[in-house]
Amino acid sequence: MNEQLYQELAEIVGTENISRADADRITHSYDATQEQHLPDAVVYAESTEMVSQVVKFANKHTIPLLPRGAGSGFTGGTLPIKGGIVLVLTRMDNILEIDSENLTAIVEPGVITAQLQREVERLGLFYPPDPASKEFSTMGGNVAECAGGPRCVKYGVTRDYLLGLEVVTPQGEIITTGGQTIKNVVGYDLTRLIAGSEGTLGIITKIILKLLPKPEAKKTMLVFFKSIDGAAQSVSDIVGAKIIPTTLEFMDRATINCIRGKSEIEIPRSCQAILIIEVDGDREVLDRDVERILDAIADNDIIETTIAESDEESERIWQVRRVVSPSLKQLNPDKFNEDIVVPRSKVPDMIRALEQIADTYQVPIVNFGHAGDGNIHVNAMVDLRDEGMDEKIQKVMDDIFNAAIDLGGSISGEHGIGTSKAKYLSYELNQQTIGCMKAIKSALDPQNILNPGKIFRDQEGA
Numbered sequence: 001m002n003e004q005l006y007q008e009l010a011e012i013v014g015t016e017n018i019s020r021a022d023a024d025r026i027t028h029s030y031d032a033t034q035e036q037h038l039p040d041a042v043v044y045a046e047s048t049e050m051v052s053q054v055v056k057f058a059n060k061h062t063i064p065l066l067p068r069g070a071g072s073g074f075t076g077g078t079l080p081i082k083g084g085i086v087l088v089l090t091r092m093d094n095i096l097e098i099d100s101e102n103l104t105a106i107v108e109p110g111v112i113t114a115q116l117q118r119e120v121e122r123l124g125l126f127y128p129p130d131p132a133s134k135e136f137s138t139m140g141g142n143v144a145e146c147a148g149g150p151r152c153v154k155y156g157v158t159r160d161y162l163l164g165l166e167v168v169t170p171q172g173e174i175i176t177t178g179g180q181t182i183k184n185v186v187g188y189d190l191t192r193l194i195a196g197s198e199g200t201l202g203i204i205t206k207i208i209l210k211l212l213p214k215p216e217a218k219k220t221m222l223v224f225f226k227s228i229d230g231a232a233q234s235v236s237d238i239v240g241a242k243i244i245p246t247t248l249e250f251m252d253r254a255t256i257n258c259i260r261g262k263s264e265i266e267i268p269r270s271c272q273a274i275l276i277i278e279v280d281g282d283r284e285v286l287d288r289d290v291e292r293i294l295d296a297i298a299d300n301d302i303i304e305t306t307i308a309e310s311d312e313e314s315e316r317i318w319q320v321r322r323v324v325s326p327s328l329k330q331l332n333p334d335k336f337n338e339d340i341v342v343p344r345s346k347v348p349d350m351i352r353a354l355e356q357i358a359d360t361y362q363v364p365i366v367n368f369g370h371a372g373d374g375n376i377h378v379n380a381m382v383d384l385r386d387e388g389m390d391e392k393i394q395k396v397m398d399d400i401f402n403a404a405i406d407l408g409g410s411i412s413g414e415h416g417i418g419t420s421k422a423k424y425l426s427y428e429l430n431q432q433t434i435g436c437m438k439a440i441k442s443a444l445d446p447q448n449i450l451n452p453g454k455i456f457r458d459q460e461g462a
Contacts, residue, residue, distance in 0.1 A: 001040035001084070005061055009041065009085070012053050017044045028086045031071045031078045033420055039066070039080040044088045048166060048174060048205040054087055055203065056172035058449050066451050067199045069109065069138035073145060074337055075418030077198045081453045089140050092205065095119055103211045104163060104180055109140025109204050113147075126214040128155035131414070140204045146196035148414040150247040153372025154280075155212075157414075159195040166206030167194055170445035180208055193440075198416050199451040201444050215280035218246065219290055220314040222306040223297070224271040228252055230301030231273035232348040235371045238277070239344065241296040243289060248372030249276040249321055252351055254358075255368045258327040263319045268303050275371065276321055278314075324368055331364045331381040336393055340404040341375045341413030350376060353403040361396050375413035401427050422457045 030036045058065040064084030093110035113134040130149035148157045164178030177190035225231045251274040279289045308314040358365040369377040
């Protein structure tokens, strides 16, 4: 972007809302992938009208434009790989309305997820989606990536709580999708089209959400198993018993080896898998649900079970899960984190496939995640300073994604495609399906202005 264009944009948004200082450009040049691509300028949006004006400016001059929230994604979705303008939405951070009567909320895209959850819970309400990044990720980013989290097994993902959106199109027009009612079948479902589109089809400026009554209480259990098969069978048995826990998290043997001694709870030496099971609801039925779960999994190689009797004991159990990520660096300095998903019943097969891949390439692979919906966080831990490691890790990723697809799964359950998974899109989707997606992108964004280079590797030719 040359000086003349920069000054023209500054006149549109105000000098206080635009920067090309090195510090600001660097701050908005990377995400959790740790790749870096510098934008030409950073604009801090304060209103929907400002967003619209910036989009029209970008179209007029054919400048790449990238909407950005907290930049906490794992697949490069917020990387300005084509340079251009990064449009930061974190200043649009107002909770506009919480309607206790109709169980809805209206928020701007810069609202922090956990902030919204705390505000609605003060009123006895509940917004369930709980990505691990909830304390810093924004609602706009959650919608753009269709974020999930541990509670998805019972409550679903972000799109399941979307009633409507205000969106600025790639031409700068302001549209509304859906509304404030649970039922709405007027025209195409543009709300769900935008959800998960990674900022390639429109810029979200307002979000209408469905809320639930807050559950009265919860109960947390920690179960140690002699085998991953016992843990996986327990997941199937729990669901088969018509019990849907709030969360159903698992850790495999490689994960357990990383976290021994890192939490207050001692893990038995014979433990090969861990489940953290949490149920919520009316207080009087929780003990009954816990008993039903324990009965359902009693024959599945259990070593030991701990049931939290207080919030403090529940926190101690969850500490076992929270120490996982910080513990991984002891294996190797560089982490390749993927979020494959397979049918619940195929989790043991996928874990065995991952162990085989780790053995074949002599690369440590640590696996944990959301057993209730088959979403496995696969962490290949390597040292990229080792000769030939770049090529080796690509082969590891190829084998991981192929194994997930072969088991009827997907290459991404929560993190999206962005840039890091774009080359794997054809592993899961045929060319006709990809062509349909590209046609939608081309129809809405004919100049390929909005977040170019994401999802499709050859987007310029779409």
